[in-house]
Amino acid sequence: MYLFFLWSTIDARWASPFDVRIDHHKADITHDLVINTARPRFSWKISRLDNLLYRNVQQAAYQLQLQSIQITERDNRFECDSERVNSSQSTHVSYTCQSDLLSSKYYRFRVRVWITKLEESSEWTNWIRFRTPIFNLHEYIIRNDNLLWIGSTKINMNELRKEFLVPNDSPLKSAIAYISGLGYYEFYLNGFKVDSSRKLDPGWTTYEKRTLLVSFDVSTNITTGMNAVGVKLGNGWYSQEQHGEFNYGPPRLIFILFILFENGGEMQIFSDQTWTGREGSIKHDSVYSGEMCDSRNDRSNWSRAGFNDSLSAWIMPESMPSPINISRNGLIVLQDMPPIRAGSDALHLEVEIDNQHQRYLNSEDIGKIKGASLTDGGILKPVAMWQSDSGMFSVLEMK
Template sequence: MKRLFLIALLVTASAAAQVRAANPVNLKCEYLVNPIGLDAKQPRFTWQMNDKRPGAAQSAYQLFVYSDAQGKQLVWQTDKINGQDILATYQGKPLSPFSKYWWKVQLWDHAGKSSQSPLASFETGMMGDAWQGKWITDTDDKDLKPAAYFRKTFPAARKIASARAYIAVAGLYELYINGEKIGNHRLDPMYTRFDRRNLYVTYDVTKQLQSGTNAIGVLLGNGWYNHQSTAVWDFHNAPWRARPAFCLDLRITYSDGSQEVIKSNDDWKTALSPVIFNSIYTAEHYDARLELPGWNTHLVSTMHNGSR
């Protein structure tokens, strides 16, 4: 009986110790968990405090940003800042494009006890750096109905450490690498005033690449960019209307530290796809008789050079 009583006391004491810990949790950069492809020159950091004690509150915090995963190469840190703020904005030296950073937060509870979070990360994107790829399309005919396929094959003779695909599209798209669709979004990228700006999306495609020959495939749709149906607010008369186009940089870092950029240019192959019509208003029409099996792999050779 005494032994059971002691065990109960130990369990209770352990639980109480865990409750007393004020841990920083839910670390986010630009409101995303470990994001990649950030273009914000002064990203924002947020966190929460996990403390179930009555009256628990953060009394101060300090933020640290590093250029290495071990947390040794300090890039920027705040002073110890008193208060309950759970948002801080980066104020350090300019961040480099295509670079990964790690960060953590140390906070103090209402009793003055401190605790630190594990390291979180964020990765910068283009950051205004020049694209190596160029905008390509298959024709100047904005009234052509079928959506276009594009593909390019390339060799990877060395071991790949990491790879990122950066793609900007006038229209809508699906991106494939070695036959696998990349990402789970639909209707990317979101609408913008296309004659003023175009958005790009970043993907981690390290796992999709392989040693030997690789293939990239892109399927382009009209979206709001090339509205072929009569539309409210005259989108079919928009001054930017043109055949959908895209610009892509696939940046590969090899295990020996060397880098290579596979880019969109005139040597991509193109063909009309089985998507014979597509419109934001009037849906997508698909003719399976026109399929090109393996179009987004290195196995098919029925597409032709013709990107513009």
């Protein structure tokens, strides 16, 4: 009897829900959760119990807790607790707090559940942090006269940069960037590429109807003193050569950086004609035909503060027209889909650790699996190929 009681007590507290999502974003594999709605939805899965008595169970109830994260001294505290909700729903659970989430704020949430045949709840999930963007980006951009699309009709201006001074009057608490470079872009801060595995941004759209902006949390990339931002541009699909649209091209950039300080002070950096630009080492790029590159035009440290280039003509960019066609109800919106990635963090393989825990393999885990090493550049190489009436097939080995 004593042994049965001990066994039941241990089993009463069971593992927290896993594969937690907010809207469609998987919390476990998204480093910077950006939720572009004032009333998101939540989803999760129930961990499997190892007790044979607890088969054929389902969720009986859940509890969600959500809190704001104070970044500056002026931020107001917000908390919401659903308390216990008797429901079997575990996908697309609605946000039920009375107040909407505010734009450009940080939040965190956690969840626990109850199941049939057990009175005790699961463990809480860890707190999951997310942030909200500017909710109406299009209105913000078209009403801001200081914010410009920049580029050039005179030269192939595919590298742009700007230096700026961050004061040390108060500690820096948050730095959020919004960027769109058409057709494609690469984003650098203080000499380093931001989110280096992210590729082919922004997403391909009918640009005159919908152009996408990507948001980055660059709080750890910015320091007090002089900083520098650099952006490389490519034609991508925003090109007459690729798309056949007369109004497409040349490449252009729009950029916003919001910096918040602990005392509530703000700083903003916009794309405007205080930037400088030039033609870099890439002389021509094409989705189908590749690149023509002249390495003599490479400049190390070009996206660092204090960079001086005596060999290139960095000139003031032009104010370029927006790709959006207002007469066709065109909009500039946040890119909300998961990005295209290439690199060691591009694969997410979900595994079961034990009967109650699941997680995703990291690059070190994958490297230890025979036949699935991500060394040698992460290239997928065919180990066998064959032809049939319906096409060519290949078996791939990861090297």
